[in-house]
Amino acid sequence: MGTLSHLQPQKLWQMFAGICAIPHPSKHEDKISAWIQAWSNEQGLIVKEDEVGNLLIKKPATSGMENRKGVILQAHMDMVPQKNADNKHNFLTDPIEPILFNDAGEAWVKANGTTLGADNGIGLASALAVLASDDIAHGPLEVLVTIDEEAGMTGAFGLKAGWLEGEILINTDSEQEGEVYMGCAGGIDGTATFNIDFEEVPADYTSFNLSISGLKGGHSGVDIHTGRANACKLLIRFLLNASDKFDIRLTELNGGSLRNAIPREADASFVVPSHQIAALKNDLANYLTVVKENLKVVETNIEMLLISPETFDECWDQTTQKQILRALNACPNGVLRMSDDIEGIVETSLNLGVMRSKGPKFVAMTLIRSLHDDGRLEAQTMVESIFNLAGASIGFSGAYPGWKPDTSSAVMQTVRDTYQSLFDKLPEIMVIHAGLECGLFKTAYPNWDMVSFGPTIKFPHSPDEKVNVQTVEQYWQLLIAVLKNIPSK
Numbered sequence: 001m002g003t004l005s006h007l008q009p010q011k012l013w014q015m016f017a018g019i020c021a022i023p024h025p026s027k028h029e030d031k032i033s034a035w036i037q038a039w040s041n042e043q044g045l046i047v048k049e050d051e052v053g054n055l056l057i058k059k060p061a062t063s064g065m066e067n068r069k070g071v072i073l074q075a076h077m078d079m080v081p082q083k084n085a086d087n088k089h090n091f092l093t094d095p096i097e098p099i100l101f102n103d104a105g106e107a108w109v110k111a112n113g114t115t116l117g118a119d120n121g122i123g124l125a126s127a128l129a130v131l132a133s134d135d136i137a138h139g140p141l142e143v144l145v146t147i148d149e150e151a152g153m154t155g156a157f158g159l160k161a162g163w164l165e166g167e168i169l170i171n172t173d174s175e176q177e178g179e180v181y182m183g184c185a186g187g188i189d190g191t192a193t194f195n196i197d198f199e200e201v202p203a204d205y206t207s208f209n210l211s212i213s214g215l216k217g218g219h220s221g222v223d224i225h226t227g228r229a230n231a232c233k234l235l236i237r238f239l240l241n242a243s244d245k246f247d248i249r250l251t252e253l254n255g256g257s258l259r260n261a262i263p264r265e266a267d268a269s270f271v272v273p274s275h276q277i278a279a280l281k282n283d284l285a286n287y288l289t290v291v292k293e294n295l296k297v298v299e300t301n302i303e304m305l306l307i308s309p310e311t312f313d314e315c316w317d318q319t320t321q322k323q324i325l326r327a328l329n330a331c332p333n334g335v336l337r338m339s340d341d342i343e344g345i346v347e348t349s350l351n352l353g354v355m356r357s358k359g360p361k362f363v364a365m366t367l368i369r370s371l372h373d374d375g376r377l378e379a380q381t382m383v384e385s386i387f388n389l390a391g392a393s394i395g396f397s398g399a400y401p402g403w404k405p406d407t408s409s410a411v412m413q414t415v416r417d418t419y420q421s422l423f424d425k426l427p428e429i430m431v432i433h434a435g436l437e438c439g440l441f442k443t444a445y446p447n448w449d450m451v452s453f454g455p456t457i458k459f460p461h462s463p464d465e466k467v468n469v470q471t472v473e474q475y476w477q478l479l480i481a482v483l484k485n486i487p488s489k
Contacts, residue, residue: 004098004109007469009476011132015125020096020117025081026151028092029053032077036128036145045131052158055145059131061138067488068139070166072448075124075173076149076437079117080258080461085213085265087113087463100469107469118467119219119460120149123172126479138483142166149173149437150260150461152398156440164445168411168486170479171438171452175222175460177471180415181452183405183431185221185346186439188376189259190366192387192394194324196357198314201249205271209309210235210284214301217264217462220351221369221434224262225335227298229291231255231266232355233333238287238304239268240325245283246276249315252357253324259353259367260435261461266355271315281306324362327390328355331366336379339371339431346433348375350383364392369433371402403439403450405431410487411449418481423474427453453478 007013024032036055040047046058055077061068081091089112097112110116127143130136142164146155174181201207212231232255242248248270255266272280288304295302316324332350339347347370354365366383370376380396387394406412412429419427438450455471458464 004100007100008473009129011129012122012125012472012476015128015132016121017098019121019125020098023092023094024077024079024117025091026078026148029077029147033147036077039128040131043132050158050160050163052155053147054155054159056163057131057143057145059141059143061140062136065137065139068486069168069489070140070142071138071483071486072142072144072164072166072169073127073130074144074146074169074171074437075127076120076146076155077124078148078150079119079121080115080150080261082217082257082261082462083114084463089114108466109469110466111463114463115461116465116467118457118465119175120173122457122467122472123454126172126476130480130483136480136483139486140166141483146437151258153400153435153437153440156437157400159441159444161444167447167449169438169441169448169450170411170482171436171450172454173436174432174452174454175457177454177456177468177474178427179430179453180412180419180427181430181432181436182407182409182412183371184403184436184439185369185371185433186373186376186400186402187367187369187435188380188396188399190368190380190383190394190396192327192364192383192392194320194362194390194392196360196362197317197320198360199317201271201312201315204274205249206274206277207251207269207271207309207312209267209269209307211265211267211305212303213265213305214303215264215299216459216464217262218459218464219434219461220260220262220353220367221349222432223459224349224351224433225346228262229295229299229302230333230352231263232328232352234291235266235268236325236328238284240329241287242280242283243321243325246272246280248272248280249318250321251312251315253362254356256352256354258461259351259365261353262351263353264462269309269312271312323390323392327387327392328352328364330386331364332379332382337375342431345371345431347371348379349433350379369435371431371433373401400435401439401442403436403442406449409449409451411451414485414487415451415453415478415482418485419478422477422481
């Protein structure tokens with residue numbers, strides 16, 4: 001269907017194409033930051049960088065709008081780097097390749113085998129497009145572009161009080177048109193570490209590698225309720241059951257790539273007595289049949305591949321292996337509790353996002369999310385208990401608060417009324433089960449009136465990520481209308 005150049009709004013899509021052309025995975029935002037600063041200077045705008053790398057761009061009010069309340073448009077500049085296993089893309093050097101396509105009569109944009117970065121590239125593009133336009137009415141305007149939202153929220157953590165002047169913040173990091181967000185979940189990272197003891201591989205054992213792939217993955221917050229399978233959990237379940245029947249001895253165990261992405265792939269290397277190979281293969285075939293049948297509605301492309309690699313000299317000792325497999329199997333995963341206050345919203349969840357063996361250490365990484373601090377603490381103690389009982393050390397870090405809903409929000413009322421006037425229907429006022437930066441902003445700016453909305457983005461944090469073209473135009477219409485309707489001071 002061609003390129004993005006003819007899509008509307010043209011300025012926004014041009015900005016998004018420019019963002020895609022510059023590598024910007026989390027923790028590596030230097031190139032995109034330099035590009036934004038150079039572009040801002042070319043536009044004659046004031047741009048500043050703080051100590052952690054956040055950018056602030058200011059634009060004066062348009063004529064007649066000087067008395068309106070100051071607005072901050074906020075987006076993050078990093079993206080989640082995920083790709084299909086057979087893709088050679090290098091996120092540090094290669095541009096994202098957007099593809100325009102048609103699905104059931106609707107136009108969408110995705111990437112060529114990688115995450116697209118519409119999360120939050122479309123929001124960033126919209127903020128820059130507002131800055132670039134001379135025909136959009138707005139009051140005093142600031143654009144806040146944060147770093148590292150996807151891998152630690154260090155930009156939001158590092159935001160200093162007194163740096164910004166606006167009273168209203170519009171976060172552009174939501175992912176469903178027709179939904180307006182007034183709250184979000186908080187979260188915390190957990191890291192469990194096991195010491196691995198090794199021993200020599202017994203005689204007449206054959207080496208194998210078992211991989212699982214083809215899962216959909218997705219965002220560990222907004223997709224956690226969909227029932228998508230976790231590759232780590234599926235692999236662990238098979239290995240644990242098989243180890244009760246066969247003398248499987250692990251040599252490596254890996255899966256997932258990010259705490260905040262549902263794992264799509266996992267693999268294990270192991271040895272097994274040669275006389276047990278046929279029975280093991282039969283068990284694997286039966287397991288795959290059961291898993292495919294149970295998950296056929298949600299997961300349509302599950303693959304499990306068993307190959308024989310090079311010979312291993314050492315394997316995990318049996319005690320270590322049992323401790324690790326049992327702990328990972330027992331570790332909670334998925335939705336832990338639905339909200340009692342807001343129908344259909346997840347309150348607390350946990351994602352076993354990464355497992356890695358390297359030398360004498362094995363590490364399991366989790367991400368807990370909850371709308372309530374107590375829900376987060378309850379899940380945290382469960383995870384801590386399980387891994388401590390299995391002999392692992394566990395630490396928690398990066399805790400960030402949720403964004404408590406404010407039902408009296410004036411900007412929420414403005415957005416709701418503006419949406420109704422534009423589209424002749426009311427939007428859904430929602431709380432999102434994901435870690436928007438708004439909760440952290442309240443620490444430095446407790447009086448900010450905040451709201452979040454955006455276009456429809458499906459399957460963020462996975463190579464299936466796609467953004468709906470029509471909803472981008474609707475989002476843009478809403479954004480510029482809201483800016484025009486911001487009340488006076």
